Amino acid sequence: MKILIIEDENELADSISEYLSEENYLCEFARTYNQALEKIESFHYDCILLDIMLPDGNGMNILEELKRQDKQDGVIIVSAKNALDDKIKGLKIGADDYLTKPFHLSELAARIYSVIRRKQFGNSNTVRQNELEIDLLAKTISVHNHLVSLTKKEFDLLLYFVGNKNRVISKSTLAEHLSGDFADMLDNHDFVYAHIKNLKKKLNEADCGNYLKTVYGTGYKWEG
């Protein structure tokens, strides 16, 4: 899988690439608007991470250029601005997702995972891990071909883990993922534990392998 990181901040680009490359993603960089234009013209990427505030141009134009060239690359806008206008405009022009800085790499990985799956697997978008089968379109899972009913949050969590296989994800990161903006305003993150407990229990009852491991007391890791 090839990822293009269009980001003028080296430190950020490096971190993203370091995190993603362990997931068998091949990361390429573009530090400027012009570099980015060159790259998207010459190559195809499975996913493009686009910082819309570049020193020599507006990332939105890159998005328009992609559309003009009828490219099918998935695009996730990464912006320091939490401006809704940009978000709506970006999604309208053809971006697949929008992420506001600062974000967790696990969040980014989960979104990249979803975007790529959606782009490439179209109508039969299922992920398999031994006895576990996840249907991303229908948002259902089955174990040993038996449907297991999950709540929206449990499914969301499961997908997050699958998008971050073999990574340690801390409780606070999950809290942020589940409650979005509210996470830090809540006194405790026990609700994360409750969801995970339920998810584990349901998988366990359906005789699914124990892929979700607890690490360091409050961290989690999906093995696969």
Place this chain on the structure above:
Amino acid sequence: MNKLLNKSLKSFTIYALIVLAASVPAYLYLVDSIWLRELDEHNEIVADRTDNELNKLELSETELNQSIVLWNKIQPGTNLQKTTLEKNRKDSTYTVSRKNPYVTHEDVDRFRGLSRVIEINGQNYLLTVETNVEETEETVVAIAILTFLFFLILVVGFLILNRRLSVKLWQPFRNTLASLKTFNLNTQSNILFKKSNILEFEELNVALNKLIEHTVSVYNSQKEFTENASHELQTPLAIIKNKLDILLQKEALTDRQYQLIEDINKALTRVSRINKNLLLLAKIENHQFDDSETINLSELTPECIEQLQEHFANKDLNLKSSIDEDCVVTGNRILIEILINNLLLNSIRHNLLKGTVEVKLSKSGFIISNSGRTALEQEQLFKRFKKTSDESSGSGLGLAIVEQICKRHQWEIVYEFQQETHIFKISF
């Protein structure tokens, strides 16, 4: 509050009263002395004539005596008496008050008299001439009444002038004041003072213009600073966050190290949130939100509550909501969602275990109340970073944002604490 012109009116009135009151004795003295002098003159003329005419008649002794008797009887105010006084005795004048025998009322009349020795047929007679003169008291009353009348005319004149002046003279000031009142630092509508040809008012306008310009520029740079600073912080925050994520993946972390990373993560989340909220506040203040959407609160509110359902459940809170149908407002959807969420989150965070939360929505307003122990400080409540409880999490900006959003939509928000319940009321 007193009007400025009324203050000067009061002093003017008192001054006029003193001057006019002082004029009463002065007038009295003047009028009385003129009066007496004229009467003395008159008496003298009468005496001269009597002297001359009686001598011209060349009456015999008996005729003269008869005439004098008759004279004394019918000539009013004069009297002739034989006297032993010397002829060249100096005339004497006197004032006397006595009852008038010919009128029925009991008043005492004042008379001015002249007594002179005259010689008729070689015999000395004492002639007294008396003329009625106005009493001092009556003069005083007349003058006082007149003076008072003038005083009244003065006061009425002052009042009318005052009203006119306050309209005319102070018009430029009023114009300036009216423009100032419409000025809003947030909207920064340019303020234009009407030109005045009065030096003082023009100076005032110039000074105000300078002050406003300065205020606006300070305000703008402060706002810009907040927005820029928040923006600039996003990237380094993102870097720290990402590096922590990578650090977390390193094998052979101890539990202690993991916990440290987690603690940093939590603090970092808070910083990011403060940063985001500051940006949000700056944006609300900069009017970067369209507020012409039509929002059905009767639909939005349950959605917000639903999102937080598990957190209500987590604290075992008893949630009661009464939501009227079709409560529609005009505003910005995102902001209103933030408003409701912030209030709901507060009602969860600052609640007791197994406490209650009540949400009431009607066409006139939105009320959210929750159980609590002590009242919060009214004054500090909506201020930025003023923590009114000892709870440490949270950005300290939630209620400031709530207030800003209310202001933006011209709603009024009040806080009350009644029967161990925090109540936030928003009136549309």
